[in-house]
Amino acid sequence: MPRLNALPASFYNRDAEIVARELLGAELRVRTNEGVTSGRITETEAYLGPHDAACHAVAGRTKRTWHLFGPPGTAYVYFIYGMHWCVNAVTREEGFGSAVLIRGIEPIEGIELMRQRRPKTKTDATLTDGPAKLCAALAIDRRYDGLLLTGGCDISINEGSVVPANTIVVGPRVGISKAIDWPLRFRIP
DNA sequence: ACGCGGATGGCCT
């Protein structure tokens, strides 16, 4: 059984790179009227703020990026490529604009519900191994944008297993066209 | 096991 202690705002009120590393092993959990789905975070990317050309904060606080500038521990959910959602955890102080993109999880709870939501998926290995895949599996969309992940909402990130630092694979972020060689992608093999 | 391109729409310039 997963632990249900949500990570506190103080956890998120640090540099995105640190938070991205330490979110590995934590549990992302979503409750809907269909049931609960959750997974262990296995891949993250750090987006450092307005000085990071690949970070959405470069455009300033617009309608789309509004909650990226929210308080630490806020969920920043955005729509991309006309059909996909991605979820971030906001880091550092309110107004700064840095976050950690959740890129992969390993299902813990509600795997049958996840399969129903992603019926075309052939194997469980590809059920939640991408930022838009996991949002589809957990039914994360605009409704969750701006909610606090720190407890009390239908979306939260909870304490999980501790991941040894020497097992984390570090590499460049993917899918971006600027600041492409910064080593800000973290994953558990 | 790759590589490529289409789907699809909101938002910033």
Add this chain to the structure above:
DNA sequence: GGCCATCCGCGTA
């Protein structure tokens, strides 16, 4: 008007 922090299926090996 053009750009996306993507995914999937189809093509060539």
